Amino acid sequence: MELHASIFFPIEIIGTVAFASSGAMVAVRKKLDLFGIIVLGVITAVGGGMLRDLMIGNIPPNMFQNPVYVSTAFVTVLILFLLFRRWPFLLESRYMETYEKIMNILDAIGLGAFTVTGIETGIDAGYGNYRFLVIFLGVITGIGGGILRDIMAGETPFVLKKHIYACASISGACLYVFLLQFIHSDYAMLLSALLVIAIRILASHFRWNLPGIKTD
Secondary structure: OOHHHHHHHHHHHHHHHHHHHHHHHHHHHOOOOHHHHHHHHHHHHHHHHHHHHHHOOOOOOHHHHOOHHHHHHHHHHHHHHHHHHHOHHHHOHHHHHHHHHHHHHHHHHHHHHHHHHHHHHHHHHHHOOOHHHHHHHHHHHHHHHHHHHHHHOOOOOHHHOOOOHHHHHHHHHHHHHHHOOOOOHHHHHHHHHHHHHHHHHHHHHHOOOOOOOOOO
């Protein structure tokens, strides 16, 4: 069994849980109902892959061909809804701080996994010679769901303003394409995903942000 088949599937599931949870939490803060919470949670988890598939003509998108990711996101959101519905005190800041720390780690893992598998999907579709395209596909797979979540929630997308999120994905995607010239794709995927995870965790811990322009 290939490395990415044996290792990256459970990692993608972890990422799906983290992404779905982040979407659900945004919906909870926006005071949406159960349907709204499910929609934001699921679209955060699988929206990036859907955008990628639409771009390369993979119709219907993989989320419909292989519903395991949608099912995982749905179950995750439903569990969170029932937990917060039954014990609303869990939404207090003292619990949220620990929850967000755990989610940041899982989110970093998911971002790394989705970035490299997004590139792999583009290569498998026959676009391996188009390096900029496959890098873009990797990045949109990693961050696309979060962008859709924030747009639907009426917020400025998180990736445009906080903690070098998209840059972590871009760095890993570029490294993957570079390493493919020298080593097997399985090891390139693993090293590139680890880079994304490391940058994301460090950026979150040390509050790294790209420079901006201060206005009154």
